[in-house]
Each structure stands twice: as structure tokens, then as C-alpha cells.
Amino acid sequence: STTLTIVMLAVTQLLAAGNAGALVLDASQRGAYRGDLNSFGTGFSGTSFGNYQTGINTGLGGGPSIADAELRSFFNFDLSGISEPIAGATFTISTIGTFGSSGALAPVTVETITIFDVTTDISALISGTGGAAAFDDLGSGEVIGSADVATDDSSSILSFAFGADALADLNAAIGGNFALGGALTSISGTQSFEFLFGDSAGLFGEKTQLVLQLGASAPVPEPPPHLLFAVALVGYTLHRRLMARPSRWPSD
Secondary structure (H helix, E strand, O other): OHHHHHHHHHHHHHHHHOOOEEEEEEOOEEEEEEOOOOEEOOOOOOEOOOOOOEEEEHHHOOOOOHHHHEEEEEEEEEOOOOOOOEEEEEEEEEOOOOEOOOOOOOOOOEEEEEEEEOOOOHHHHHHOOOHHHHHHHOOOOOEEEEEEEEOOOOOOEEEEEOOHHHHHHHHHOOOOEEEEEEEEOOOOOOOOEEEEOEOOOOOOOOOEEEEEEEOOOOOOOOOOHHHHHHHHHHHHHHHHHHHHOOOOOOOO
16 A cells, blocks of 8 residues: 555665664784884784784793783774765774683783774884884773783684774874774783784784774654554554454354
């Protein structure tokens, strides 16, 4: 009927209004800085498949103190192809295919990975010339989110949803680059091995992605009164038709 057609079209439009376009970006450059070097501390850093190991690993070198061997990760995203406003964003980082400081290296522990905003000049950050300021920046500033992860976890994808302030920063970076930093904020300072994301150079499909919801953020509109009336009318009509049909079951 005409009424039913109007109702179905209106419902379809309401559902479509609630779906924004989504875009998934892989990190264009990633890697890690080491405390005593104030420069790259892992293999392939500064590339799209850089090792983003985060935490303490004296096996990779370091100065006289355990803290000298700390690694802080970075993830840069190229936003040059985006022209629409960003209504929502989530950063995801994978433990899949990686390993942490467990087994023969150290006892299994639960560590807190915290994701921070980055204000360091991007060209310096991704070329390894950011220095001590870049290393400090990767573990300080505005917190995007944090997660507790066991060091023997090699099968998870961690998600960090952006709040209002981080989302505003992300929109301000449209057309350029946007970087995030990662640090273990649970480091005890007494273990020579206390890290996550070891061997994360992309050999096993380790993903570090920014999932964006594009388009202006707007609430789904409430159904207008005439639509509610139409739905009620259709329901009433169908009920009457069903009640008027003869029963298929014999009476006793």
C-alpha cells in the first residue's frame, strides 16, 4: 500500500542518516626511540613497517642504568588525502605476531601501554633526529588512552578511542600529518626486560591503524509524528486482516 511504502522509505532514510563513511589508515611511518640514544632504537624505524617495541629491553643496548634502555614508540599518519571533517577516531595497535618480556627473558607481567599526543616536528620525528625532546614527548602530554596488557599476549588488537580534545587536534591536522606516541607507564625500573610488541617489524601482519569516521557528526533525527502515526496505522490494519482470516485449524 501507499502508506506502507512511505513508512519503509522513511525508515530507510533514518538508518542511512546514522551511518557515516569510515576510513582506515595504516601508519605511514612508525618505530621507536631509545632513551640513551635519543634517536631510533629499533629496526626499520621511520618506515611503514618499523618495529614499535615499547618498554625496557637491555638486550638492545643501553647505558649504565636500566632506564637508558627504554623504548618509546611513535606512529605517524598521513592525512593529506582527507578533506571531510572527522567525526570520530580510534587508534588500533596489534600484539599479533609480536612478543613481550616473558618466558626465558622475564616473568610474565601485566603492563600499561599509554598512548599520547605528539607535538614534535614530524620531519624530525620520522627521520630519527628528534633528540631528547622527541623521546620525552612520546611519553608525555595529552593522554589518548591506555590499556593493560600481559607480556605474553600475542593475539590481541588494542583500541584507543579519541576524546573531544584529541579529535579536535586530529581535525586541525587534516591535510598534513598526525602522530601518536606510546610508552609503558607501568615500568618498575628493576627489570632488564619489561616490554611489549617485540619483533613488530611487519613480518607477521602487525597492524597499527587509525580508524576514522568521516562527515559532520549529527544525531539521528527523531521520527516525525506523521511517521509514528503511519506505523501505528499499518500495524492496526495488518492486525485486522489477520483476525479476519478463517482459522486453518479445525474446531473441537
